[in-house]
Amino acid sequence: MNPISGTYRHGEPGGSDDSDPDSCLRFLADGKETEELFMVVDEELKMMAAVCEEGGQVLGPYLKHMGHLTHTEYLLRGRSHLDVRQILRQTMFAPTVTGSPVQNAARIITRYEPGGRGYYSGVLALLGSDEHGQTLDAPILIRTCELSAAGTFKASVGATLVRDSDPAGEVAETYAKLGGVRQALGTGAARPGGAVDRRFDDVRIEAALAARNETLAPFWTQRQAPAPAAEPRLRILIVNAEDEWTAMLAHQIRSLGMLADVCAWTAIPARPAADVVVAGPGPGDPTDAGDPRMGALRELIVDRIAQRLPLVAVCLSHQVLAAHLGMPIVKLPRSHQGTQLAIDLFGREERVGFYNSFAATVRGGAGVVPDGVEIAADPETGVVHGLRGPSFASVQFHAESILATYGIDILNRLITHTLRGAGRPGGSAGAR
Numbered sequence: 001m002n003p004i005s006g007t008y009r010h011g012e013p014g015g016s017d018d019s020d021p022d023s024c025l026r027f028l029a030d031g032k033e034t035e036e037l038f039m040v041v042d043e044e045l046k047m048m049a050a051v052c053e054e055g056g057q058v059l060g061p062y063l064k065h066m067g068h069l070t071h072t073e074y075l076l077r078g079r080s081h082l083d084v085r086q087i088l089r090q091t092m093f094a095p096t097v098t099g100s101p102v103q104n105a106a107r108i109i110t111r112y113e114p115g116g117r118g119y120y121s122g123v124l125a126l127l128g129s130d131e132h133g134q135t136l137d138a139p140i141l142i143r144t145c146e147l148s149a150a151g152t153f154k155a156s157v158g159a160t161l162v163r164d165s166d167p168a169g170e171v172a173e174t175y176a177k178l179g180g181v182r183q184a185l186g187t188g189a190a191r192p193g194g195a196v197d198r199r200f201d202d203v204r205i206e207a208a209l210a211a212r213n214e215t216l217a218p219f220w221t222q223r224q225a226p227a228p229a230a231e232p233r234l235r236i237l238i239v240n241a242e243d244e245w246t247a248m249l250a251h252q253i254r255s256l257g258m259l260a261d262v263c264a265w266t267a268i269p270a271r272p273a274a275d276v277v278v279a280g281p282g283p284g285d286p287t288d289a290g291d292p293r294m295g296a297l298r299e300l301i302v303d304r305i306a307q308r309l310p311l312v313a314v315c316l317s318h319q320v321l322a323a324h325l326g327m328p329i330v331k332l333p334r335s336h337q338g339t340q341l342a343i344d345l346f347g348r349e350e351r352v353g354f355y356n357s358f359a360a361t362v363r364g365g366a367g368v369v370p371d372g373v374e375i376a377a378d379p380e381t382g383v384v385h386g387l388r389g390p391s392f393a394s395v396q397f398h399a400e401s402i403l404a405t406y407g408i409d410i411l412n413r414l415i416t417h418t419l420r421g422a423g424r425p426g427g428s429a430g431a432r
Contacts, residue, residue, distance in 0.1 A: 353403025
């Protein structure tokens with residue numbers, strides 16, 4: 001897979017200059033462009049984790065040069081034994097052109113777009129075979145045009161919107177993306193000197209690209225090797241609350257030598273036959289009492305805590321758990337989407353990735369918290385990053401994200417913690 005995002009427009013007065021490496025370096029240093037690509041990588045890792053049972057690796061980043069613009073990109077390489085038609089089915093909807101999570105994004109598209117998009121943002125799939133077996137090449141249908149029998153053409157284009165997007169810049173990006181199509185059809189002005197496919201030969205650019213990986217998770221950027229299976233093997237049930245982060249969670253848990261199953265929030269067993277339940281992330285307002293998804297998560301969490309049964313809660317489920325413990329849930333003044341932050345997590349400094357619009361808080365670093373519950377919170381804002389109790393642990397961030405440098409170790413510690421005090425009144429964690 002080939003996640004591409006971040007756009008460097010060529011030849012703009014006072015802007016990008018594809019003949020000037022310094023201009024490209026300024027683009028590579030742009031935090032918005034960097035975070036945009038990381039978010040796309042995380043989205044496609046969800047897909048890779050679902051279809052590549054033997055694991056995979058993130059390679060890059062690289063520059064992808066085109067006539068009117070240059071993108072940044074990574075390559076995702078994994079091994080799968082699935083039929084290519086199954087792989088196509090699970091990977092064909094691109095979050096860059098729908099939004100994420102895809103299921104919820106599709107609802108929003110239905111609500112706000114009165115007509116279909118036609119071919120745009122679909123997929124063009126070429127299936128075949130070679131000496132190694134099945135082959136599949138399936139690009140997203142963008143930078144394309146639809147020709148009518150009357151000789152007219154329609155070209156659709158878009159730009160990925162993130163929290164730091166500049167409206168004027170995003171509009172300019174769409175014109176740059178249309179430039180190549182229009183020029184090919186003779187309806188747009190050619191760039192001075194023609195369309196230049198320039199590859200900067202500058203060690204500073206190579207260094208700037210390499211620097212992007214310094215705080216990313218080695219679990220995803222290095223070749224994965226499965227851990228030896230622990231005996232007896234722990235069985236983990238992961239509840240999907242409508243976000244495929246659960247595929248990445250399952251993949252990491254299996255790499256720790258445990259067994260992992262995923263179930264939808266609509267199919268949670270009354271008494272899960274699992275050593276630990278992981279209540280997963282998802283979209284939506286955790287305070288919406290009328291949302292059946294929130295109700296199902298709340299019922300699961302309340303029951304596990306009451307029974308002293310091991311529970312890990314992530315992101316949305318962390319918020320539901322915090323609300324159950326009496327902490328206020330607030331909407332953030334500015335969402336954290338693809339944001340890597342350094343935090344204090346129960347006495348350890350960690351770099352982790354946040355994707356949330358809501359958060360639990362303890363006002364001024366304090367609050368009414370049940371005895372035996374340990375809190376990791378931002379000392380200035382009171383935003384709660386993590387919770388630990390007698391048989392439960394939760395985090396606001398995504399330990400499975402490529403933005404969580406040592407996320408797999410955090411996940412292992414969370415699971416281990418929930419098992420220590422399970423079934424014992426009073427638990428093992430002290431108040432903090």
